[in-house]
Amino acid sequence: MAFTARSDQTRAAILDAARRRFGTDGYERATIRAIAADAGIDPSMVMRYYGSKDGLFAAASDIDLRLPDLSAVPPERAGETIVRHFIERWEGDLADEVLIVLFRSAITNEAAAGRLREIFGAQVAGALAAGVDDPSELPARAGLVSTQLLGVALCRYILRLPPVVAMDVDTLVASLSPTLQRYLTGPLPA
Template identity: 55%
Template sequence: MRFTERSEGTRTAILRAARRQFAERGHESTTIRSVAAEAGVDPSMVMRYYGNKAGLFDAAIDVDLRLPEPAGQDRAHVGRTLAEHFVNRWEGELADLAITLLLRTAATHPASAERVREVFDKQVLAMVSTLTGGGPETGRRAAMVSAQLLGVALTRYVLRLGPIAAMDSTTLVGTLAPVLQHYLTGELDTEHLDGEEADR
């Protein structure tokens, strides 16, 4: 094995251990030494690659959603494409742990909250803008897609809410797809009630 391959393997092992520990033990209880021990390396190797605990945490929450390329997508089925993509990501390995870590820490850790906003601006919003051709509703569409997907991830993989946690992946995709399709390409505004109906 070449040195560069060993080096990349070491970085991956450290990052995997860090994401698991930050997600399960929290930021305060996770240390450079505990991550190094789980990764099977000397603590100096963690410092070499990531500098300090702050640098390690920043790398751990660096999420690339690897969203489907919007160019060439069938607009009539893009909701299913997106649902399948996210369920496959959530139920995989390393990248999914990073998403779970973000969900667990975003409400209490400023760096995580900022990273969620960056992911929205640079990845989700950009994809939706390209897919829909931009326009005044792009931000609202992207926000609703993000809210739906993050809500499902939180209740299924973090809180493990009974009915949604028990749902098989095929059913989950089938349930998510039409909702995402609506937010991406459907009419967002419904007919408003007139004053008399609203008072009833």
């Protein structure tokens, strides 16, 4: 039992160090050696637990967006529900800043960009599936919703565009909700 607890602590220390290092240095410049030093362990331990830098990055960027169950939401409120959840997720529940690390890394690294596509592709489509009448439209609708979520994340939390940063949450939600609602329930161009 003590071995398992020690192993769990080591894994957690590695992931914390990796998230910090990927966040400050980006994927390309972060090294296993630097991450291990930050975690206070030998680099061979990082390789033992995660196999490679790619494996470590995948584990460090494992994100659950915890999107709301839209089947419990009136269809006309789905856009607002998703926007509010996403903004509050970014602003209130990201003590470890995993989304920011992943987002920054995705701009310069294809593996990180692929990871971001996987997370948003699967999780947004999964959240929308119950409310989309035509399943053939699900990928397009999920993609369009993702453009807005990722766009506001980039402008508000990464680039810190002053007019977008200055908006309070309710104003931002009210501004974005109609667009998301249209992507969710409006007609798609042929």
